[in-house]
Amino acid sequence: MATLFQGLGIVTPSFSSSNSFDSNNFLIPSRRSLSERRDGIFVVRSDARVSQTLKTGARKHELLVPNAVATKGGSSVASTSKPGHELLLFEALREGLEEEMERDPCVCVMGEDVGHYGGSYKVTKGLATKFGDLRVLDTPIAENAFTGMGIGAAMTGLRPVVEGMNMGFLLLAFNQISNNCGMLHYTSGGQFKIPIVIRGPGGVGRQLGAEHSQRLESYFQSIPGIQMVACSTPYNAKGLMKAAIRSENPVILFEHVLLYNLKERIPDEEYVLSLEEAEMVRPGEHVTILTYSRMRYHVMQAAKTLVNKGYDPEVIDIRSLKPFDLYTIGNSVKKTHRVLIVEECMRTGGIGASLTAAITENFHDYLDAPIVCLSSQDVPTPYAGTLEEWTVVQPAQIVTAVEQLCQ
Amino acid sequence: MSPIQNSKGIIIPDQHSAPNVAYTTVIFVSSQTMSKFVSIFFRLKSNTNFADSLRRTSLRNLNVRNLMHNRYSVSFPLLCPHRCSSTTASIQDQTIDFPGGAVEFIPDMRFISESPKARIPCYRVLDDNGQPILGHNFVQISKEVAVKMYTNMVTLRSMDTIFYEAQRQGRISFYVTAIGEEAINVASAAALAVDDVVFPQYREAGVLLWRGFTLQEFANQLFSNKYDNGKGRQMPAHYGSNKHNYFTVASTIATQISHAVGAAYSLKMDKKDACAVTYFGDGGSSEGDFHAALNFAAVTEAPVIFICRNNGWAISTPISDQFRSDGVVAKGQAYGVRSIRVDGNDALAIYSAIQTARQMAVTEERPILIEALTYRVGHHTTSDDSTKYRPANEIEWWRVVRDPVARFRKWIEKNGWWNDTAESELIRNLRQQLLHTIQVAESVEKPSLADAFSDVYDVPPSNLREQEQWLKEIVTKQPQEYPANIYV
Numbered sequence: 001m002a003t004l005f006q007g008l009g010i011v012t013p014s015f016s017s018s019n020s021f022d023s024n025n026f027l028i029p030s031r032r033s034l035s036e037r038r039d040g041i042f043v044v045r046s047d048a049r050v051s052q053t054l055k056t057g058a059r060k061h062e063l064l065v066p067n068a069v070a071t072k073g074g075s076s077v078a079s080t081s082k083p084g085h086e087l088l089l090f091e092a093l094r095e096g097l098e099e100e101m102e103r104d105p106c107v108c109v110m111g112e113d114v115g116h117y118g119g120s121y122k123v124t125k126g127l128a129t130k131f132g133d134l135r136v137l138d139t140p141i142a143e144n145a146f147t148g149m150g151i152g153a154a155m156t157g158l159r160p161v162v163e164g165m166n167m168g169f170l171l172l173a174f175n176q177i178s179n180n181c182g183m184l185h186y187t188s189g190g191q192f193k194i195p196i197v198i199r200g201p202g203g204v205g206r207q208l209g210a211e212h213s214q215r216l217e218s219y220f221q222s223i224p225g226i227q228m229v230a231c232s233t234p235y236n237a238k239g240l241m242k243a244a245i246r247s248e249n250p251v252i253l254f255e256h257v258l259l260y261n262l263k264e265r266i267p268d269e270e271y272v273l274s275l276e277e278a279e280m281v282r283p284g285e286h287v288t289i290l291t292y293s294r295m296r297y298h299v300m301q302a303a304k305t306l307v308n309k310g311y312d313p314e315v316i317d318i319r320s321l322k323p324f325d326l327y328t329i330g331n332s333v334k335k336t337h338r339v340l341i342v343e344e345c346m347r348t349g350g351i352g353a354s355l356t357a358a359i360t361e362n363f364h365d366y367l368d369a370p371i372v373c374l375s376s377q378d379v380p381t382p383y384a385g386t387l388e389e390w391t392v393v394q395p396a397q398i399v400t401a402v403e404q405l406c407q
Numbered sequence: 408m409s410p411i412q413n414s415k416g417i418i419i420p421d422q423h424s425a426p427n428v429a430y431t432t433v434i435f436v437s438s439q440t441m442s443k444f445v446s447i448f449f450r451l452k453s454n455t456n457f458a459d460s461l462r463r464t465s466l467r468n469l470n471v472r473n474l475m476h477n478r479y480s481v482s483f484p485l486l487c488p489h490r491c492s493s494t495t496a497s498i499q500d501q502t503i504d505f506p507g508g509a510v511e512f513i514p515d516m517r518f519i520s521e522s523p524k525a526r527i528p529c530y531r532v533l534d535d536n537g538q539p540i541l542g543h544n545f546v547q548i549s550k551e552v553a554v555k556m557y558t559n560m561v562t563l564r565s566m567d568t569i570f571y572e573a574q575r576q577g578r579i580s581f582y583v584t585a586i587g588e589e590a591i592n593v594a595s596a597a598a599l600a601v602d603d604v605v606f607p608q609y610r611e612a613g614v615l616l617w618r619g620f621t622l623q624e625f626a627n628q629l630f631s632n633k634y635d636n637g638k639g640r641q642m643p644a645h646y647g648s649n650k651h652n653y654f655t656v657a658s659t660i661a662t663q664i665s666h667a668v669g670a671a672y673s674l675k676m677d678k679k680d681a682c683a684v685t686y687f688g689d690g691g692s693s694e695g696d697f698h699a700a701l702n703f704a705a706v707t708e709a710p711v712i713f714i715c716r717n718n719g720w721a722i723s724t725p726i727s728d729q730f731r732s733d734g735v736v737a738k739g740q741a742y743g744v745r746s747i748r749v750d751g752n753d754a755l756a757i758y759s760a761i762q763t764a765r766q767m768a769v770t771e772e773r774p775i776l777i778e779a780l781t782y783r784v785g786h787h788t789t790s791d792d793s794t795k796y797r798p799a800n801e802i803e804w805w806r807v808v809r810d811p812v813a814r815f816r817k818w819i820e821k822n823g824w825w826n827d828t829a830e831s832e833l834i835r836n837l838r839q840q841l842l843h844t845i846q847v848a849e850s851v852e853k854p855s856l857a858d859a860f861s862d863v864y865d866v867p868p869s870n871l872r873e874q875e876q877w878l879k880e881i882v883t884k885q886p887q888e889y890p891a892n893i894y895v
Contacts, residue, residue, distance in 0.1 A: 108676065134676055140706060145699030148665025149672065155654060156604055156670040157677070179659045180666070188647045188655035189637040190862040225863050248865040276868065323868045 084267045090260040092234035093123045096241035097161065099270065101131055104159060107245055110137040110146055111163030111200075120165050121201055121260050147173035147198065151180050154196040159245060167202030167254065168214040181250045182225030197244045198252045203294055203344055204392050205257035210380035213388075217254055217321050218350045228321040229275050230254040230293045234264040236319060239273030247275060254321070256294045278325035284314035287402055288332040290355060291342040292318045295393060299342050302398035311402060321351055324358055333359060337368040338405050342393055347375045372401050526733050529780055530760060531750035535808065537817025545759040548597075550824045555617075556597050556754060557819055558833060560589040560812045563613040565837040566622065567785070570629060573845055574643075574789045579629045583644040585610045587752070587784030590811035591716055593617055594754040595684075595779075598761035602681035604652045604670050606663035609644055610716065611686045618651040622840055626848035633894075638862070639854040644788075661687055661694035664713065668700045668774075671709035675772060682710040682768040690721025692735045698742070704774035705743035712764050713744070713776045716751065718783035723796040739776035751781030752811035755818070782809065855894040856882065 087095065101107045109124055115138035118125030128136040139146040143164065150160040164170040170177065177198065185193050204213040217228055227249050231237035237255070244251035281296065282303060291299045296317050303313050314332055318325060333339055339359060343352040352373040359371055374393045382388055502509040532545040539545075548556075567584040574582040585592055592613025599605075605614055612625065624636070628646050631639035636648055637655060647655025657663065667685035674681050691697060692715055704711050715735040719726055732738060739746025745767065749760045757779060764775040782805040786793045793802065819825040860867055860875040867875070882889050 134672075137672070137707065140699065140702055142695070142699030142702070145665045145668075145696055145703055148662055148696060148700070149669030149703060152606065152663075152666030152669025152671075152683070153673040154669070155666065156673040156683075158669075158673045160669075175659060176662060176665065180657055180662055184655060184657065185864075186862045187637055187641045187645070187657065188649070189635065189640060191636060191647060191649040192655060193865070227864070323870050326869065 082265065084265045086263060086265045087234060088260065089231075089234045089237050089255075089262040089264075090121055090123050092238040092264075092266060093231075093241050093255070094125065094127070096238035097124065097245070098127060098130070100242055100245040101127065101135065104245075106157060107159045107161065108135045108137065108153070109161045109163065110139050110150055112139055112141060112165050114138060114163050119163065121255075121257075123260075124163070143169050143172035144174075144176050147176040148180065150196050150198075151176060151184070151194055154194045154250075155184065155192045159195050159197075161197045161199060161245065164198065164200030166212050166214075166257075167200045167216040168211055170198065170200065170216055171214075171219070173198075174219070177220065177226070177250075177252075178223045182223040185249075186225055193248055194250045195245075195248050196250045197241075197247075198250070199241075199244070199255060201255045201257040201260070203254075203256040203258070204376070204381050204388065207383055207385055207388060208257065208381075209383050213381035215345045215350065215376075217252075218345045220252060221322050221351060221354060225250065226322065227251045227275055228254065229319055230256075230321055231319070232256070232259060232293050232296045232317055234262060235266045236273055236279060236317075238266060239271055240275065240319070242270075242272045243275045246272065251275065254293065258294055276320045276323060276325055278328040279317040279319050280314075280328065281317050282313065282315040284312040284336070286312045286336060286406055287314065287338040287340055288329070288336045289313050289315045289340045289342060289398070289402070290318050290329060291315070292321065292351070293344065295342045295344050298393060298395050299398055302395035302402070305395065305399050306402055309399075309403075311406060313402060318355070324355060326358060326362060329355075329359065330363055333363045334366050337366055339367065339371045340398070340401055340405055341371065341373040341375075342398055343373070343375050344392060345375055346378045347373075348378050350375050369405055372405055374398065374401055521731070523733055523737070527736050527748050529748045529750050530756050531753050532755040532759065533753050533814055533818055535814065537814045537821065539755075539818075545755050546598075546762050548755070548758060550822070552597060553819050553822070554824055556593050556758075557812075557815055557825060559593045559597075559613065559617050560754070560815065561830075561833055562622075562837055563589050563592060563616055564812055565834065565841060566612070566616070566625065569838065569841040569845070570625075571785075571789065573629075578845065578849060579643055581643045582629065582789045583609050583612075583787075584785035585613060587782050587805060587809075587811070588716055588718060589613060590754040590757055590815065591714070591751045591779045591781060594757035595686075595714060595761045598758045599684060599765060600681060602652065602679065603765070604654065604667075604674070604681065604683050606654050606667040606670065606683065606685040607646075607656055608660070608663060608687045608691060608716075609656050609658070610688070612644065612646060614686075615646055615648065615651060615653045618648075618653065620646065620648060620651060620653075623844045623847060624648075626841075626844035627851065630845075630848040630851070631853065632848055632851040633854045633858075634848075634851055635854070638858045640858075640862075661691040661696040663687070664691070664694075664700040665696045665703075667711050667713070668704045668707070668709050671704065671711035671774070672707055675708075675710060680769060682712060682765055684712045684714065686714045686716060688721060689715065689717040689719070689726060689729055689735060690724060691715075692738070693721075693729055698738075701738070701742040701744050701774065701776065708772045709774055710768040710772050711774045712761065712768055713774065714761070715776070715778045716781060717778050718751075718781045720783050720787070720793070720797070722787045722791060723793070725797075734778055734780070736776065736778035744774045744776045746776035746778065748778045748780065751779030752809050752814065754811060754815040781811075852894055853892055 097109070101109075109127060111119070111124075113120055114124040115128040115133060115136050117138075118128075124136060139149075147162055147170070150162040153160050164173070181194055181196060181198075202214060202216050217230065220226065220228060227247065229240050229244065229251060231240045231253065240253060244253050281300065289299050289303075296315070299315055303315055306313050314336055316328060316332055318329070341352040341355055343350055345351050347353070352375050356371045356373050360367075374397060376391045376393065379391060381391055502511045532539060532543045534540050563585060567586055570579065570582050571584055573579050588610060592611055593616070596614040596617035601618065605611070607614060616625075624634075625646070627634040628637060628641075629643040631643070633639070637645070641647070641655065642658065645656040645658065647653060654663070654666065664685050664687055667683040671683035674683060687697065701713065703709070704713075717726070717735055721729055726734075734748065736746045736748040747760055747764070749756050751757065760777055764777055767773060768775050784802060784806045816825060816830075856879060857875065860871050863871060879895055882893060882895055
């Protein structure tokens with residue numbers, strides 16, 4: 001494709017006044033299609049249960065080339081000829097953040113232990129040394145106050161990135177996020193904008209206990225005025241981080257505790273993704289599986305099994321949790337007529353619940369079967385490993401659901 | 408650092424000294440432990456005997472826990488003549504390195520009282536009759552500034568009276584008066600610079616008035632018409648104007664305090680010659696945001712001025728039910744913030760204190776806490792009847808005897824800058840003007856339907872555009888079900 005990556009200046013698609021399902025709606029030159037994505041070796045390392053390397057069919061199989069010089073990244077498959085560099089997801093986030101901080105002196109970071117400690121998940125490692133203590137600010141433990149501080153700084157011209165050490169802690173900042181972050185641009189009549197990014201790890205981890213395993217996207221989704229995105233790969237993590245920082249709206253970027261050590265090869269060139277777009281992970285014909293964040297990997301694992309059983313699932317990583325990319329989702333539903341939503345949120349009031357409502361409202365006529373939504377149960381996440389595993393949707397359940405849906 | 412006097416003769420306390428305790432820092436000594444801290448301050452008596460110095464050196468090697476117990480006196484029977492009960496300097500010569508700095512330890516268990524011996528005194532310039540108190544020191548103001556301050560205070564008072572009446576007549580739905588707090592509003596605004604960013608609570612319309620917000624603009628916001636800066640989205644009295652560096656009022660209590668610290672941080676990063684200023688009441692100081700924000704401001708050395716309008720009442724909650732500390736000013740030192748208590752009904756005192764505070768905040772990059780003692784003469788809002796929880800004669804007393812406007816008037820009249828003719832003319836003009844603004848604002852159309860959906864984001868996303876479209880269709884199809892002045 002001639003234009004492989006999005007232009008640097010184009011971050012959000014400019015909306016025309018026509019119907020949102022018009023295919024000419026998006027003015028972005030291209031989205032990185034799956035065929036290009038498949039060139040990278042995609043290794044899921046952190047999660048011991050998903051250890052296979054996913055090499056999808058369209059990829060040209062490069063034979064071992066005996067190079068005199070050892071290649072970077074330790075990959076034995078002709079990496080010298082491949083563009084880009086390999087890194088882990090938290091490094092991708094850091095790279096995105098660092099590039100934005102270099103590009104715009106107004107970008108600053110604040111949060112607990114983000115300074116010289118480098119952040120609890122090392123996303124801000126090295127930034128304090130590079131940019132100084134004032135731009136990478138260590139805050140006392142008062143989430144509501146430092147989120148409020150970020151909002152005040154944003155209203156006076158800075159572009160703060162507020163880190164919640166764990167998304168669950170942002171419940172303490174709910175007042176500032178809902179009443180001020182989401183509302184002040186509106187209630188001030190557009191006089192004061194709040195280009196803040198609130199990010200942090202959330203989701204069910206490995207035995208972190210109920211308080212540290214929360215899915216805040218369910219609670220925040222109703223707040224008017226904010227945008228929510230969830231990253232799942234190093235590629236989209238960097239792209240979404242950059243897009244969120246450049247956005248004039250307050251954006252909440254959801255990362256997942258278990259995905260920080262994912263490794264992927266990402267382009268050297270600068271790229272920014274769109275905040276409102278979903279990602280086509282695997283095109284298919286039989287069923288549309290909508291998912292995001294860590295569940296993407298459970299879905300892809302289930303997809304392998306399904307392919308072996310003869311099904312052809314279409315997997316979409318919705319990425320944009322607020323607003324939903326109903327364009328991509330709609331096209332998929334029109335093609336497959338069956339929808340399965342796989343999420344980590346709880347059944348009641350989760351992202352899946354809203355997505356089910358949105359799809360039913362808009363695409364009811366295209367559905368051959370009721371939408372199935374697989375979510376966690378409405379229980380606090382238990383500590384015991386076995387119990388914790390049972391609260392999260394597993395690939396086997398996904399396979400069963402697809403089989404039932406496609407009967 | 409010895410106490411310094413600035414050019415205005417105002418004493419600024421020594422940064423390192425703690426009040427009420429006399430310390431002299433004498434010697435710089437390096438620590439035996441691998442401490443991060445550069446120096447330990449301790450006190451040496453000029454004549455120490457051998458026994459004392461022996462004890463001192465051996466004690467330094469003891470671990471902390473031993474020192475805390477009375478084994479201290481038992482372990483050194485030879486040194487009984489110098490037991491702890493004598494509380495001589497030699498026994499108190501020991502300090503321990505804790506994270507955060509060296510702390511002197513004492514053998515007797517001393518609880519710090521929950522209330523100080525005397526309340527923190529209040530800075531005041533004019534007495535109740537508007538006469539300067541002997542021995543006063545204050546920032547001199549020119550005739551122009553004084554007259555402008557006075558006229559603004561009177562305008563605020565008239566505005567409050569007339570708009571309150573309008574609410575009672577049903578012409579607007581809601582209003583918040585600042586009666587009794589005109590001096591805080593106007594004098595503080597006068598002492599600030601135009602670049603200083605203001606984060607108000609909701610009883611600071613006078614600050615906006617001083618900065619140039621017109622009476623018509625106030626009326627437009629109250630009537631939520633299409634000329635309102637906020638496009639009709641906020642309740643009346645929730646003003647906001649980026650042109651005047653006055654951030655839109657949010658109904659949430661004390662959230663603006665954190666915002667101010669963030670703004671100060673932003674100004675500091677940009678190295679601007681400006682500070683952030685935030686206002687809140689006695690009730691607001693109970694919110695978590697207040698405490699965390701003060702803490703942050705001190706830690707980040709942010710140029711922010713915290714102005715607490717301690718007016719005695721948080722709706723119906725009196726001070727005694729709000730906190731048990733010596734007001735709000737006592738909390739400043741607890742967070743490492745320099746603070747002062749001022750007579751909130753004395754315009755000159757407020758002006759002087761705020762101007763000095765601003766100077767400190769900007770040049771020294773530090774937060775300042777100012778507690779302005781005053782009284783909320785009016786009701787909390789138009790939804791409140793304060794006679795239900797406080798005696799009417801108390802309100803009356805504060806309204807008449809302690810009126811800040813009358814007090815300042817006496818002072819400017821004494822200076823020959825004001826007289827009765829000017830007063831009656833001002834009042835008459837104001838009344839006419841205000842009634843006119845109400846008439847005009849009432850007749851202007853309300854914001855259009857599109858304004859319900861714009862500015863939620865920078866660009867409306869598809870779901871909002873859908874919702875707007877749907878609503879438009881419904882309103883156009885059945886106009887009789889909707890008010891006539893809805894503009895689609």
